[in-house]
Amino acid sequence: MNGQEGRVVIVTGAGRGIGEAIARRLASDEWTVIAVDRDAEGIERLAESARGGRVYAAQADVTDRAGVEALVVDVVARYGRVDAVVNNAMWVRYAPLLEVDEQMIDGMIAIGLKAAFWTTQTLVPHFRRQGGGAIVNLSSPAATRGFVGSSVYSAVKGAVASLTLQAARELGPDGIRVNAIVPGAVPTPGAREVVDDEGYEVRRSMTALQRLGTPDDIAGAVAFLVSPDARFVTGHLLHVDGGL
């Protein structure tokens, strides 16, 4: 799915895992990719190695609303436009329900939910001026089914799904499409911190295709949702989970 030359996408949490694969895939589809992460190392390595050289590293903390606004102003000044954003950044912690503390709740809500509000609020005026845009959020199967210890993560990802449906309705008249990916189990550095080998075996056996996902499996679906081929797709939660 090539031919997106001249179009600009912001990918948050692009320093590793699924976000990195999304950034690489969109760069190979000829997007100009602004790879955002709070850790500089991964995005700088990505910018150096990505095919086509159209990945630009932008170190930023997506929970900082003013920082997100400054980033978008800078991107528009440098590249002239922004066409899409992928709200991928997340910080995941699992704990028994009774041991959940404020730091966990505040941290996961700030990165996983509030940041999607900040990027959306900041980008919508640009999208309106350009006559449209695409927003892709990352939800999770944990939103609708129980995994032990995932109460905060499940609540945040459920909220992301709700926000996606609501925003699609509210922004649709402006030609702004809002969709979410619901990825199955993908062993990434972040996911490995909360799921062990046994947990992955359970997830693999629950999957119709009998395998775990890869970051590239998810990136391909994101590439579709931001592309013109998805021009009539909005308010959709696309399960990319091997048939969980």
Ligand SMILES: NC(=O)c1ccc[n+]([C@@H]2O[C@H](COP(=O)([O-])OP(=O)(O)OC[C@H]3O[C@@H](n4cnc5c(N)ncnc54)[C@H](O)[C@@H]3O)[C@@H](O)[C@H]2O)c1
């Ligand atoms: N891996 C899976 O199995 C899986 C399944 C379902 C959904 N997801 C979702 O996919 C997305 C990517 O997951 P992953 O497993 O690749 O995660 P990961 O933890 O491996 O990577 C997340 C990236 O986000 C960055 N980040 C965290 N906080 C940030 C902040 N405040 N500002 C900017 N960057 C920040 C991290 O530095 C990291 O590079 C997440 O939204 C996750 O919830 C993952």
